[in-house]
Amino acid sequence: MRSELTGFPLVKTLLKNRWPQLLVWFVMLAGFLFAILSGFFGTPVGNRNFGIVFVWIAWWAVLILVAVPFFGRGWCAICPIPLPGEWLQRGAIMDPPGKKPRWFNLRWPNRLRNIWLQNLTFTLVALFSIIILTTPKVTAIVLAAMLFLAIGMSIVFERRTFCRYICPVGGFIGLYAQAAPMELRVKDKQVCLACKDKPCYNGSEAGYGCPWDVFPGGLTKNTYCGLCMECLRTCPYDNIAINTRPFSADLAKPSTRMDEAFKAFIMLGAAMIYAGVFLGPWGGLKLAAYSFGSLAWFGYTAAFLVFIFGLLPALFLGAVGIGKALTKATITLKKSFTAFATALVPLGLMFWVAFSLSFVLTNAAYILSSLSDPFGWGWNLFGTTAMPWQPYLTTLLLPLQTLALVVGLLWTARTAQKAGTEVNLSPIPVIVFSTAATIAMLGLLL
């Protein structure tokens, strides 16, 4: 069922050569910096500002509807945020790596080698999202903060520690990349075992050691591989392949990590809260989420955190516990919990797809007008500034959202069954939990 894309000479050449990636990077970096500039200096009206419209409507649509489901960490391969820091760290943009490490080159602390910090950064962004998504200056501050934090971390630490341990977007892309029908893997593990210098990890004259701190020979899932293609360039044995594969191939082996389990709950819960706050008819809820510092905001924050970190995991734990009781298994509750949380990956992904369809189709009309007048200064570069707003494909929206959610449930149920077989537990209560969550999401969206 796997097919090697790098088996096609043209694909391999395009991926191995640094120039195509560099050109895309430059375009992305220019767009990113332009989004920051428009946020700071453009109109404060969100839906007329390039920064808001291109980041939260155009980029988000491409990311969640195309890039993540089909290419996994494909976005990370062209993301502009780590570039200035990485170029500073290496002291080069294109040149082969030098012998001496530049700057401090410290190892990231062992205690923080997990995605708890990414869980925290995503939760913070999600908590303030109604402010970030609607206020150009706040979007600009968040984007600039990510850029400068990535630069700072590149100077102090080795490799791409920002991407691997801090980036709020990278955390959930990694989680959902497990479901994608694409992967980077070694062709023959024995070749890696016999390889002495491990240039894929340590670097060589052909390229840099893995910026994501991953040894490709040990890769079993997509979560932490950023598809930067350095190992494709450095492997002296041509042992790296980009493959297409069946959807959710990585999910066959359930996770054992609590940080990854909680990432699944954060994403699932945030999608449900977003559906209520952004797309629901409850004005009071929107104002509570928006009025930072008010009593209502504290109430919203408390409810947000309790729902994501308390209620959802507690209900899920109850479901897992029932499954454990049904099968009288000896496996610990913690192991069962993390194993079954893996099954929530497809459900969460499809919740986000269903939410984003509505969000994107009703706001996509702003893209063309803000392209003509990115700062909201009255420009009309392409003659589209005055294009009237109108939502697209609203008659198809409900069937598409329903389809996404039902497919998500089927996919999750099947994954839960496989996880159940792995850990010797009944998946039925988890499937019931997922069905209830899907019905709740349907109620919020329809």
Added chain:
Amino acid sequence: MSKKQWFFVILVVLTGAVIVFAPLPVRAAPPTQRTFRVEAGQFAYAPAVLEVNPGDTVTIELVSTDVVHGLYLDGYGVSVTADPGQTAHLTFTADRSGSFRFRCNVTCGALHPFMIGKLQVGPNLWLWRAIALTVLAGLAILILHPSLPKAQAS
């Protein structure tokens, strides 16, 4: 998959099609004239949910309480704009059943894209169909793959 399993899958798909497309008996109230006074203020409508019967002639009196607001009704494609303190009228026949979002179509401030209300024409049948489809999907996969844990399977 075995023949039996394929047969089951086809049966589930057909059941799903029935759930989605089968006409359902809905008690039809005689069409009437309905008028709603809807206050629009940053960034909500009051009332935010309007319920009418299919065939009703609906008039929305949109009153803006602060800045200029609009109301665009998804699915019907009709809209109206109200200046502050003024009342604007929108009249249409509710000839499409289901749940429809209405939203502000005049940029009115930070949360403008999320200023949303809901018009319910008759019962929300699509929601019930979607729920039935979801339950069917959950049951189908349990029947198709009973997935007994290894210990019990052996």
